[in-house]
Amino acid sequence: MTVTIREVAEAAGVSVSTVSRAFTAPDQVKPLTLKRVLEAATALGYAANPAARSLRGGGTGTLGLIIPDIANPFFPPIIKAMQARARRLGYTVLMADCDEQEADEIETIASVSKRVDGLVLWASTLSETRLRELAGRIPIVVVNRDVPEVSEVRISLAAGISQAAEHLRAYGHRKCVFINASRPELARGKSIHDSFEAAGLALTEIGPYEPRFETGVHAAPLILAHNATAVLAHNDLVALGVLHQLANLGASVPGDVSVIGIDDTLLASVSTPSLTTIRISPDELAVRSVELLTEAITGRDDDVPARVVEVGSRLVPRASTGPAPNR
Amino acid sequence: MTVTIREVAEAAGVSVSTVSRAFTAPDQVKPLTLKRVLEAATALGYAANPAARSLRGGGTGTLGLIIPDIANPFFPPIIKAMQARARRLGYTVLMADCDEQEADEIETIASVSKRVDGLVLWASTLSETRLRELAGRIPIVVVNRDVPEVSEVRISLAAGISQAAEHLRAYGHRKCVFINASRPELARGKSIHDSFEAAGLALTEIGPYEPRFETGVHAAPLILAHNATAVLAHNDLVALGVLHQLANLGASVPGDVSVIGIDDTLLASVSTPSLTTIRISPDELAVRSVELLTEAITGRDDDVPARVVEVGSRLVPRASTGPAPNR
DNA sequence: CTGAAAGCGCTAACAA
DNA sequence: TTGTTAGCGCTTTCAG
Secondary structure (H helix, E strand, O other): OOOOHHHHHHHHOOOHHHHHHHHHOHHHOOHHHHHHHHHHHHHHOOOOOHHHHHHOOOOOOEEEEEEOOOOOOOHHHHHHHHHHHHHHOOOEEEEEEOOOOHHHHHHHHHHHHHHOOEEEEEOOOOOHHHHHHHHHHOOEEEEOOOOOOOEEEEEOOHHHHHHHHHHHHHOOOOEEEEEOOOOHHHOOHHHHHHHHHHOOOEEEEEOOOOOOHHHHHHHHHHHHHOOOOEEEEOOHHHHHHHHHHHHHOOOOOOOOOEEEEEEOOHHHHHOOOOOEEEEOOHHHHHHHHHHHHHHHHHOOOOOOOOOEEEEOOEEEOOOOOOOOOOO | OOOOHHHHHHHHOOOHHHHHHHHHOHHHOOHHHHHHHHHHHHHHOOOOOHHHHHHOOOOOOEEEEEEOOOOOOOHHHHHHHHHHHHHHOOOEEEEEEOOOOHHHHHHHHHHHHHHOOEEEEEOOOOOHHHHHHHHHHOOEEEEOOOOOOOEEEEEOOHHHHHHHHHHHHHOOOOEEEEEOOOOHHHOOHHHHHHHHHHOOOEEEEEOOOOOOHHHHHHHHHHHHHOOOOEEEEOOHHHHHHHHHHHHHOOOOOOOOOEEEEEEOOHHHHHOOOOOEEEEOOHHHHHHHHHHHHHHHHHOOOOOOOOOEEEEOOEEEOOOOOOOOOOO
């Protein structure tokens, strides 16, 4: 039923190794023979069996991608971009959602690690020890985790945040609120205070909360109570909650309060008003992580040192920010 | 480096076949032996090599999922649910995004089909002929496509739409607009006219357009021009465009116009006002499609007939619908 | 209940 | 440049 290398060999009147070489090292085959083999292969509809290939030791040709929550709108564009990138490099992507549960993540990694040549772990819930140990068994790249000796893609919000601070200052804002909803190990709060201070803005941090819509809903009256005229939310989703509740409270955006999100997800561009937000390029994230991983896979033997690359951010001004109200 | 069945056999003092059986048919092994083998396996950190397994003919243990666009917020919850379901059945899911391009889809299927035991094809762009031919080579389930002799999960909007019509009628609406943005083969328009007519509502269809936010923006003034007091949009994204532009035009929702979306994506619950929409359960979709596929895979030899299952819908009333304005 | 042995489809020495 | 052949790790008859 399924066409094997042997049948192609027979049809082309050559040996199996020639067929194998025709696909893996075409330059080692006489052009004429190559042509015959390729023709026979297409005629029969031959396609190499990846299981056999990887059993033989050639790698699986697939990259694993471990994601905390695919329903988080931040991830789909990244996954999409990683697939596109990987495909161009001849890889397939095996994506798994772990629901931000460590147990799930451990199980998933176990079941997936034999099917892939390497793993990209997004915001892994695993301990540093475990991650380092995993890195010993299979090439990995972590994103948004800082583990010594493990390759890493780091998201830097610094640029976007300082642009946001600048943007607000230029609009005459003086008092701002930051809604924090990070897991401690991923804290976004650090650079924020510095940037806002540098711009001469008073910043009150509230939280930490869970990064959900309801967090924004909850935070909205607090913003008003603080007499702040601008908010930086942990992410777009939280910012949308703020928008929603501010509307309910009769406060206008950006008339009374300016709102800024983080991530530039689909949500930001389709909200009313559209949301000013800090964008982290999904394409760049994808390209960098795939690049780092394939590098690690390729250079497996000549132990390439772990690398850290940083992916920047920038402000995307939209309609949710404007001049501070006169008092 | 990687531990094989042979090492476990040695450690447990049994033959490789016993180890194999310990994992694939534990009841054929004497309990005591089984225990010894399992202990040795855990001690060594043994895990079966899936490549070897599938080479031997045991199937790959993975299900393929072909999606037109993972960035469409309708899909992530479905993918998530399919993964969860598949995992419980001992399968891994290999998801691939095809960008709604037929060429991409063909290429993707080619590269993926040898790595999976079966395929779920969402709103496939492939021709009926091709799909039927594919079904001859590998078990497949199509969703939102109607191909004779191929198992199918069909989304029925009928219930949700008639509830929507009822909902609007009860609120005193009389003139409605339907914004159509379907690919012809997936047309959502059919049952809509009937349901609205049955509820005694005048329905004007505009379109077809592309299913994008801008479509809603474009449609908003048309709704007003038609003197309609309610809109049913092709999906939530389009509905959000309507909401956005209606706000710009100074029309209140639901004061002047009621808006209904379709899909109940994240967008619907976080918009302002929150969006009344027709929900299609991602979990049910996932369960049904995985079920149909595993059924087809399991019963591969005793050729199970193609099956069609229908997944229903229902209205989720939120804040974007309300009483029709008095004239 | 357990073991020996034959291959699944492919690649990579090694020979020719 | 091409062919022969030995496995990769596993499952599965077939004997015991």
